[in-house]
Amino acid sequence: MRLLVTGGAGFIGANFVQHVLAEHPSDEIVTLDALTYAGNLANLEAVLDDPRHRFVRGDIADRAAVDAALAGVDAVVNIAAESHVDRSIAGAEEFLRTNVVGTQVLLDAARAAGVRFLQVSTDEVYGSLGPSGAFTETSPLQPSSPYAASKAAADLLVLAAHHTHGIDAVITRCSNNYGPYQFPEKLIPLFITNALADEPLPLYGDGKNVRDWIHVDDHCRALDLVLRRGRAGAVYNVGGGNERRNEEIAATILAALGKPASLVRHVTDRPGHDRRYAIDATVVATELGFTPRRPFDEGIADTIAWYRTHASWWRDVKSGEYRAYYERMYGERLRAAAPGARPRA
Ligand code: NAD
Numbered sequence: 001m002r003l004l005v006t007g008g009a010g011f012i013g014a015n016f017v018q019h020v021l022a023e024h025p026s027d028e029i030v031t032l033d034a035l036t037y038a039g040n041l042a043n044l045e046a047v048l049d050d051p052r053h054r055f056v057r058g059d060i061a062d063r064a065a066v067d068a069a070l071a072g073v074d075a076v077v078n079i080a081a082e083s084h085v086d087r088s089i090a091g092a093e094e095f096l097r098t099n100v101v102g103t104q105v106l107l108d109a110a111r112a113a114g115v116r117f118l119q120v121s122t123d124e125v126y127g128s129l130g131p132s133g134a135f136t137e138t139s140p141l142q143p144s145s146p147y148a149a150s151k152a153a154a155d156l157l158v159l160a161a162h163h164t165h166g167i168d169a170v171i172t173r174c175s176n177n178y179g180p181y182q183f184p185e186k187l188i189p190l191f192i193t194n195a196l197a198d199e200p201l202p203l204y205g206d207g208k209n210v211r212d213w214i215h216v217d218d219h220c221r222a223l224d225l226v227l228r229r230g231r232a233g234a235v236y237n238v239g240g241g242n243e244r245r246n247e248e249i250a251a252t253i254l255a256a257l258g259k260p261a262s263l264v265r266h267v268t269d270r271p272g273h274d275r276r277y278a279i280d281a282t283v284v285a286t287e288l289g290f291t292p293r294r295p296f297d298e299g300i301a302d303t304i305a306w307y308r309t310h311a312s313w314w315r316d317v318k319s320g321e322y323r324a325y326y327e328r329m330y331g332e333r334l335r336a337a338a339p340g341a342r343p344r345a
């Protein structure tokens with residue numbers, strides 16, 4: 001196959017591009033990525049010289065750039081997005097432009113070219129769960145954050161394009177990923193890199209929010225299967241079957257690195273914070289035979305080892321704009337939570 005992969009210089013995109021080139025020797029890929037703060041060509045270093053791969057810097061909301069990148073491909077895999085909940089709370093506009101308008105531009109271009117479309121979505125479109133139960137593909141869409149709402153809007157546009165225009169589209173909704181090349185604004189890489197640097201770990205609220213974690217390699221295998229064998233018009237939930245409280249993730253990371261529990265700081269909660277996510281992944285298992293392979297204990301140990309041996313990668317990423325972001329997001333919260341700090345009146 002010849003694929004157009006958008007967002008290929010980000011976390012999941014870079015892992016997916018490398019997965020496809022390794023698993024399918026006759027496939028070719030064009031990566032289209034705007035290289036926002038989250039995009040990093042270093043993530044694609046291993047494949048930049050591969051003759052089966054071509055990198056194009058461009059915006060998915062720019063129809064001319066999309067049409068040029070799409071020439072000659074058989075399918076579009078849309079991984080590009082603004083992806084961080086906290087940034088969407090601070091400002092939602094860019095999320096609508098990329099995640100909603102960008103997806104529609106890609107859909108229009110894919111329809112004109114007559115090619116398959118895989119939309120890489122998230123379980124966050126379903127909102128929050130109580131202590132029991134799990135999201136199925138027919139659970140109502142009840143997004144909590146501007147990020148999740150923009151992803152839900154994109155999903156509805158994809159389904160509408162299939163229904164109205166007959167576009168050959170499929171959607172995946174995956175739980176929280178972890179693994180190499182994840183930007184250190186997300187929980188696991190933020191906590192690993194802060195712990196490595198003996199910096200505090202800012203745990204939101206009571207630390208008992210639950211996420212279902214899947215290694216990015218397993219997510220990439222699921223995307224590959226859905227791309228090649230998924231039913232047009234279908235949605236597939238993908239999960240890792242690893243529910244963990246955030247406080248457990250912090251403790252696991254600190255123990256693995258031999259760092260003290262006192263590095264954890266309970267800071268002011270994220271507004272609108274979803275309590276729990278869990279996935280019912282029966283459909284992708286029964287229809288496509290997908291089950292995750294990487295046990296959490298092994299996957300998290302490998303991930304911690306990766307960040308330990310790739311310190312120059314994350315130190316580069318954590319310089320520049322990131323410092324200002326970190327101060328905006330955590331400066332006041334951490335000062336208020338510092339040992340001995342007086343609670344604010
Ligand atoms: P990321 O933020 O690491 O990477 C996003 C990439 O998209 C970056 O390379 C960025 O430069 C690029 N991009 C942003 N705006 C663009 C634009 N307008 N045009 C072209 N490229 C643009 O994100 P990620 O964590 O790899 O997530 C990728 C996708 O997977 C997102 O759609 C997200 O909703 C979905 N997803 C993520 C997770 C997770 O846990 N990370 C879980 C489920 C689904």
Ligand code: TYD
Nearest residue numbers: 085176185186187188202203204209211246
């Ligand atoms: P995150 O990695 O942002 O993913 P999402 O919100 O999309 O699930 O956050 C995962 C969980 O970790 C979520 O419950 C919020 C929490 N969290 C913290 O406690 N501290 C932090 O600094 C961050 C970034 C997240």
